[in-house]
Amino acid sequence: MRNKRYLVGLLGASLFAFYSFSSFIGVKEGSEKNSSGRAHTGNASAVGPNASTTCGGCHSGGDFTPTMSISVKDKSDNIVTSYISGEEYKLIFDIATVNSASGYGFQATTSDASNNYAGDLTSTITSGTRLVTLSNFEYFEHSQTNAGASYEVNWTAPSEGTGDVTIYAMGNAVNGNNGISGDQASPEKMFTLSEDVLSSVSDVKINQFEIYPNPVSETLNLKLNEQSDVQIMDNEGNVYIENLDLNEGVHNVNLSDLKSGIYLVVISAESGTQTEKMVIE
Numbered sequence: 001m002r003n004k005r006y007l008v009g010l011l012g013a014s015l016f017a018f019y020s021f022s023s024f025i026g027v028k029e030g031s032e033k034n035s036s037g038r039a040h041t042g043n044a045s046a047v048g049p050n051a052s053t054t055c056g057g058c059h060s061g062g063d064f065t066p067t068m069s070i071s072v073k074d075k076s077d078n079i080v081t082s083y084i085s086g087e088e089y090k091l092i093f094d095i096a097t098v099n100s101a102s103g104y105g106f107q108a109t110t111s112d113a114s115n116n117y118a119g120d121l122t123s124t125i126t127s128g129t130r131l132v133t134l135s136n137f138e139y140f141e142h143s144q145t146n147a148g149a150s151y152e153v154n155w156t157a158p159s160e161g162t163g164d165v166t167i168y169a170m171g172n173a174v175n176g177n178n179g180i181s182g183d184q185a186s187p188e189k190m191f192t193l194s195e196d197v198l199s200s201v202s203d204v205k206i207n208q209f210e211i212y213p214n215p216v217s218e219t220l221n222l223k224l225n226e227q228s229d230v231q232i233m234d235n236e237g238n239v240y241i242e243n244l245d246l247n248e249g250v251h252n253v254n255l256s257d258l259k260s261g262i263y264l265v266v267i268s269a270e271s272g273t274q275t276e277k278m279v280i281e
């Protein structure tokens, strides 16, 4: 009787020890490995405000000198350094190494200046990657050891007034031995996107006209305070609507033929010319 209880106790203690050890090295049951993603398997972040152990906290011994770089593109594939609230962007992460590695892993996330998750990582573009949610943050990371060192994900910018958004990322260049030896992690890379606040670009005359809603999807309401000539053009100066001569009052302008993007609305009236930025979703 006594011996049996002792045995049960011992069994319990060793199971506990094994479990603690497993969670320490971050191995999940079955075939789930850190090589399937650190947030996914280890339930831990290596980047951003909630970072615990960095990739280099476990992985070392390699001679790759990896560095991570981050770039952001808008819907028209232009590189941007600022965002417009609610717009969709592509975040691009590239790991460069001095000596080439046999495989790569990484992790990335975003936050505002108050260290809250900012915007939304919506869907992965590059295969061999995944999105994982951990304590209110979403992480973009590898789902396998990848031969490629460049990863893209779709991201929707946060609500108006969020201000600066920082993107965090870290890469790990590995030797493919399914362990932590012979690998080398990059330092954490941070990239800050500022908020592009939509406002009048011209100070000729305020309140000469109003446009709403902005961003707009199809029908723009145009409120004119005097008879005006209306022109709508894109950032590059291509004119889409021209010589639209309208009286004072509210007008509906159908924009369903225009692609999404940033446009300029130029109103010319007797009292002067005014330009406003407009976003078509």
Ligand code: HEC
Pocket: 024, 025, 026, 027, 032, 033, 034, 035, 036, 038, 042, 046, 053, 054, 055, 056, 057, 058, 059, 103, 104, 105, 106, 107, 144, 145, 146, 170, 171, 172, 174, 175, 176, 177, 178, 179, 180, 183
């Ligand atoms: C707490 C320790 C720990 C941390 C932190 C950690 N890993 Fe790992 N990683 C491991 C272990 C253990 C393995 C080997 C077994 C496995 O895959 O789980 C591994 C394996 C890997 C592999 C495969 C390595 C190879 O040579 O085949 C990649 C890729 C990888 N991790 C990427 C990362 C990245 C990227 C980070 C940071 C975002 C990271 N790891 C952070 C423990 C860690």
